Amino acid sequence: MKKRLLGALISSAMVASLLAGCSSSNSGTTEPVTDGGTETEQTTEETADTAATVEEAAQEVAENTESADGELIDIGFAQVGHESDWRTASTKSCQDVFSEANGYNLSFVDCDNDSAAQLEAVRSFIEQDVDYIIIDPIVSTGWDTVLTECEDAGIPVIVIDRTIDDSDKYAAWVGSDFKQEGLAAGEWLKAYADSKGITEINALVISGTTGASAQIGRSDGFKEVADSYGWTILDEQSGDFTEDGGQEVMESYCKSYEGKFNVVVCQNDNEAFGAMTAMDNAGVTYGPDGDVILISFDACTAGLEEVKARKITADFECNPLAAPTVEEVIKTLQSGGTPETEVYMPEHWYALSDAIVEFSINGEAQEMTEVTDEVIEAQY
Numbered sequence: 001m002k003k004r005l006l007g008a009l010i011s012s013a014m015v016a017s018l019l020a021g022c023s024s025s026n027s028g029t030t031e032p033v034t035d036g037g038t039e040t041e042q043t044t045e046e047t048a049d050t051a052a053t054v055e056e057a058a059q060e061v062a063e064n065t066e067s068a069d070g071e072l073i074d075i076g077f078a079q080v081g082h083e084s085d086w087r088t089a090s091t092k093s094c095q096d097v098f099s100e101a102n103g104y105n106l107s108f109v110d111c112d113n114d115s116a117a118q119l120e121a122v123r124s125f126i127e128q129d130v131d132y133i134i135i136d137p138i139v140s141t142g143w144d145t146v147l148t149e150c151e152d153a154g155i156p157v158i159v160i161d162r163t164i165d166d167s168d169k170y171a172a173w174v175g176s177d178f179k180q181e182g183l184a185a186g187e188w189l190k191a192y193a194d195s196k197g198i199t200e201i202n203a204l205v206i207s208g209t210t211g212a213s214a215q216i217g218r219s220d221g222f223k224e225v226a227d228s229y230g231w232t233i234l235d236e237q238s239g240d241f242t243e244d245g246g247q248e249v250m251e252s253y254c255k256s257y258e259g260k261f262n263v264v265v266c267q268n269d270n271e272a273f274g275a276m277t278a279m280d281n282a283g284v285t286y287g288p289d290g291d292v293i294l295i296s297f298d299a300c301t302a303g304l305e306e307v308k309a310r311k312i313t314a315d316f317e318c319n320p321l322a323a324p325t326v327e328e329v330i331k332t333l334q335s336g337g338t339p340e341t342e343v344y345m346p347e348h349w350y351a352l353s354d355a356i357v358e359f360s361i362n363g364e365a366q367e368m369t370e371v372t373d374e375v376i377e378a379q380y
């Protein structure tokens with residue numbers, strides 16, 4: 001449904017419903033009619049005329065609707081790629097919500113972690129004159145020009161998951177507090193290490209895609225805590241949020257830092273799976289019973305299964321199910337309202353019972369969720 005048509009439809013529908021309200025109690029007698037706040041009298045003949053006008057208005061709405069693309073709302077979604085379990089869950093969530101059955105026509109582009117391809121996808125949506133554009137920005141900068149083009153074309157943009165840091169030309173953002181996730185991982189580690197009598201932390205970080213706000217926030221949050229407790233971060237290299245990337249970086253870490261590290265922080269579950277393979281091959285033990293504390297982010301089903309298997313020591317959720325909230329934003333915009341401009345997804349911190357410890361972030365006590373079969377079953 002095109003925006004220029006929407007205005008006509010809304011005003012036709014308003015006229016129709018106002019007129020329908022007038023005719024609903026038509027019984028051949030005079031009926032009160034509200035006219036600019038003044039009650040007037042309407043005769044039977046006038047009521048019949050009104051009924052005809054209602055039919056005409058309804059017909060006009062129907063014709064307008066049919067001449068549009070079957071009333072569907074056109075949405076273009078420029079997705080990051082398919083690098084992780086998290087991403088698969090995010091894509092599925094959007095495809096489920098923005099289905100034809102729900103009244104949408106979704107153009108989906110998997111940008112394969114290529115920023116140039118993502119800009120091109122957005123421009124192709126402008127050319128298609130879609131009604132809304134959803135962007136999950138691979139990196140947080142380089143957006144102002146293309147968002148200005150969206151604005152000039154009158155197409156509202158909704159940003160999901162990662163943030164855009166160099167432009168505010170979008171209607172709303174729905175996503176995660178990545179810095180909070182990094183702070184949570186750090187403060188949990190402090191409390192857990194204390195509970196085990198571990199006084200020295202030598203950490204290796206496998207970060208996500210460089211320049212993605214998910215990477216920046218998690219790195220900054222964890223580093224802030226590390227600095228405050230005087231820990232050593234031996235190295236931080238990107239595994240690009242992939243299993244292969246995680247394995248490759250961990251293989252090199254196992255050689256360069258053999259016997260020197262007791263914590264590995266992977267910025268998503270898939271990197272953790274790759275790091276586990278590398279540590280297995282190098283004979284390094286990890287998890288609540290091993291020599292290395294293994295921290296992960298995302299807490300997708302497969303990640304929580306590795307927590308249950310005592311491989312990942314703690315997993316910090318990044319919630320991929322933003323689509324229902326994005327739909328709320330679109331409904332608000334459709335009805336001419338102003339949506340909330342920032343919506344944070346609810347997130348939980350997961351571990352087995354023997355790795356659940358009390359901790360707080362900037363004085364705010366945090367709750368942890370114990371990983372059980374039911375919890376895993378309910379996850380994405």
Ligand code: AHR
Nearest residue numbers: 084086161214241268318
């Ligand atoms: O932006 C969210 C991050 O991107 C998730 O942590 C990761 O799995 C994905 O690739």
